[in-house]
Amino acid sequence: MTATPATAAVLVIGDEVLSGRTRDTNSGHIAARLTEIGVDLKEVRVVADDEAAIVEALNALRARYAYVLTTGGIGPTHDDITADSVAKAFGVGIDHDPRAVAMLRERFADPADLNEGRLRMARIPFGADLIANPVSKAPGFRLENVFVMAGVPSIMAAMLDEITPLLAHGAPIRSETIRADAKEGDIATPLAAVQKAHPGVAIGSYPYMDAEGFNTNVVVRSRDADALAAAAADVRAMLAALR
Template sequence: MDKPTTVTAAVLVIGDEILSGRTKDRNLGYIAEYLTKIGVDVKEARVVPDIEEEIVAAINALRPRYDYVVTTGGIGPTHDDITADAVARAFGVPIGEDPRVIAAMLQRYATGDLTPARRRMARIPATAELIENPVSIAPGFRIGNVYVMAGVPAVMQAMLDFAVKSMKTGAAMRVETIEAGGVPEGRYGDPLGAIAAANPDVSIGSYPSYKDGRFNNQIVVRGKDERAVAAAKAAVEAMLAEFSRDAAAR
């Protein structure tokens, strides 16, 4: 049987406000969930400050490793919005006002209202394709395998709907969640490790939570092969059933 196709991505979150804690990032989880559903696996995420050298270094580290790099933040109208310049530098291309963006802005703003700050959002690296922004007009852009989008969640989400149209996709991830109830991780850790070793085509994780004064654990099986996921799920369920029988016999 052919191995399921895998398409990979990294997410680069840009902004001092994220690192300082002033702004709570809402984009990474949204992007990861969105891409996973369409068959693009997010394999890495980074957060970098509004420093051009840091942005350039991150882009050039990520783009050879993954099929796509998705960035959020730093394409607004203020002095610290330097992502477009950093991306241009990373690709070694010039940057300037894009007449396509100016034309789009003039559909919303009078010529006199097109301030230098607003025009700053029209600066696009040469050769880049625009990513439509139906919310606030100023677009994102794609150059090579790097997709550059806004940091404002509502705007980013609208851009992502448009951006993914040009992405190739692989096999979608299949996810099965098994409730382990009150069985502590310390009891099933070793047999779960054995199940994981016996099922190398899937990823198996254990995720505890604490609520109402007690722990509750979930075991999650993830993979692209439906039969492999089903087999691993069955093994986990059999393991938990054995623990239940042992508990009942005491």
């Protein structure tokens, strides 16, 4: 377990996400898992199926964070260009990887079924390690601090399970949610005072509407259980004083 939390970014790749045809659930799943193992997710980006955009985003993120996790764009169709874009970002070649081909043959035993399109999923940048795919066999891959995973949520989740042990685990981020029974604007000033008194704890307010009208949840987050408890207690005391 590391003393200083590792940082990470998620790069979601796909025109279908930007067009609204596909709802991105992968980044939320990854965020929850990273929180569990104590890795700080700092950024989520969404880019189109455009080589220049993928290369630019990937190079910026991999230089800034300990890990970059990508989803999408490693399928069998012409617009699945993530693998080629990653190879370009790292300045390495790409070709059919015998290990990946062997994995695909486990699913497509008949050579006629392993057509040109499906073989595209075996194209892996040189020097990359494979990420096993227990769902459909087509692997993802890791190149240095970049982990490339599928966009289909069930497959991505399986790949994430494979790579989680490879990430530097830190202290998990604990959280407590407190129902304010007040509007966000009414608690803004006293909540700021509580935050100032607990600089090492993250305190956020999140408005919502229910059957009774406007309300607010206050979420307190910290790796330190004692600090979390102290801040939560002050939030409750503040809310009680307002009532």
